[in-house]
Amino acid sequence: MKITDVKAHVLKPLDYQFRWKEEWPPRTIEHILLRIATDDGHEGQCITWLMSAGEIESALPGLRTLLIGQDPHDVEAISYKLTDGLKSPNAVSSTVDICLWDILGKHHGVPIYKLLGAARHRIKAYASTVMYETVPEYVDIARECYEQGFRAFKLHAFGVPHKDIEVCRAVHKAFGDKMDLMLDPVNAYDRLGAFKVGKVLEELDFYWYEAPIADSDLLGLADLTRSFKIPITATESVTEGLRGYPKYLMSHAVDSIRSVGDWIGGISAMRKSAALCEAFNAKYEPHSYGTTLVQAAHLHVMLAIHNCDLFEIPVPQGILDIGMADVIRVERDGYVNAPTKPGLGYDLDWREIEKLTLKQL
Template identity: 80%
Template sequence: MKITSVKAHVLKPNERKFRWKEEWAPMTIHHVLLRIGTDEGHEGVCITWLLDPGAIETALPGLRELLIGRDPHEVEAISYKLTDSLRSPSAVASTVDICLWDLMGKYHKEPIYRLLGAARPRIKAYASTIMYDTVPEYVQIAQESYDQGFRAFKLHAFGVPDKDIEVCRAVHKVFNGKMDLMLDPVNAYDRLGAFKVGKVLEELDFYWYEAPIADSDLNGLADLTRSFKIPITAVESVAEGLRGYPKYLSGHVVDSIRSVGDWIGGISAMRKAAGLCEAFNTKYEPHSYGTTLVQAAHLHVMLAIHNCDLFEIPVPQGILDVGMKDVIRCTSDGYVEAPTKPGLGYDIDWDAIKSLTVKEI
């Protein structure tokens, strides 16, 4: 099997404006579909949400030179090259890696997690919000999530300590004992604010406390980790990729590490990150926020490891399900089941892609 084509569709921007904390302006999300085809008729695909359309157009000539004629089974050599020996991760390199794994799964007629070494057939899901303007809106989306089967729920609140405490107390009042609750202020607090909120989350028995301060503030994170029983989690630096992990792990700076797999190097990088964390007895909780196929890439890694508890699903459900026939949904008992189709395991709606495409490269 040899790669014979590398194509991309620039899709219409997402109609929804996205925002995850108060200080950010609402943003437009752009989508690109990357397609890598072979001489045997298999095609690896991924629809992105972090990839700048201009970046893929700039990268395509070099990608074609690197990929065409190669066997997709050489994914490690290819991904290592694209990330400059893991020092320069990018959304482009990550998307290529995900496509190559999709190709291999389709070639072998197996879901990717089985090629990685299946650890389990399902994983507990949690609903992950965008930012809302009022406390009642958070309670409402929590109720909708619970009614859809979710038994875990994460708030992206205002990023302001007192306002976030109000939201957390309101949601806890209704859903304590019904759903595991988490807070992600997206690095918004200073240290004093982080401790103030942390004390309340400890009192409310939240499941974890994510990115309370800058991920680069290792001393501050370590202080929080040692001060609270509630797990503290940080997000690895997407600029550093795997090379940034040792500073969090060697001194037990945090209890778990989150990663953006569609930036740090795709499935290949995520499985390495999981192994690093496992060696230090640390949880590895990848982000799976994104389009259906980006979610799927994360899901396959999670189903092939043991040191991960929860799978993240954007709510309202469907806000990033662009161009798909199949989507990922929470079961009535709060889980996501392993896909059964080969590769990433979720089919694209090609009629929808045709209508969404503004440029084919």
């Protein structure tokens, strides 16, 4: 099997009128569909939302030179070269890696997680909110998520300690005995604010406390980790990925590592990150927020490891399901089942892709 073509669709940008942090304005997000074809008729596909049209247009000539004629089974060699030995990952290299694994699954007729070595066939999901304007809105979305089957719920609140405490108390009062609760202020607090919120979250028995302060503040994170029983998780903004995680693990600055797999090097980098965390007896809880195929890439890794508890689903469900015939949804018991189709396991809606395509490269 050899790679014969690499092409991309620049899709119509979507105006997402939502945000995850108070100071962030609503923004327009570009989507790129990358397609890698092979001589046996299989095609690896991934829609990314972390890559711009300019980036993929600039990258395509080099990608074609590198990839055409290669065997997708050499995914480790290819991805390692694209990321300069995992020192310089980015959205382009990560999306290529995801496409290559998609090809391998399709070629062998199995979902990717079985190629990686299945640890399980389903995983508990949690609802991951956008930011709302009022406390009652958070209670309302928590109720909606519970009714859909979610038994875990993560708040992206205001990033302001006293306001976030109010939200957490309100949601806990309504659903604390029904769902595991988490808070992610997206690195918004200073150390004092982080400790104030942490005391309340511990009192409320939250499941984890995510990105309370800047990921670069290792001493502050370590103080929080030592001070609270509630698990502290961080590191999504560590853009070098795998090479950046050892210092957090060696200093016990966090209880679990978060990563954006569609940035740090795709499925190949995530499986290595999971093994690194396992060696330190730490959890690996990848961020799986994104388009359906990005979510799927994370899901396959999570199904192939033991040191991960929860799969992240953006809510309201469907807000990032651009161009898809198949989607990922929580089951009534709070779990997400493994896909049964080969590769990533979720098909594109080609009629919708044609409507969305601004330019094919």
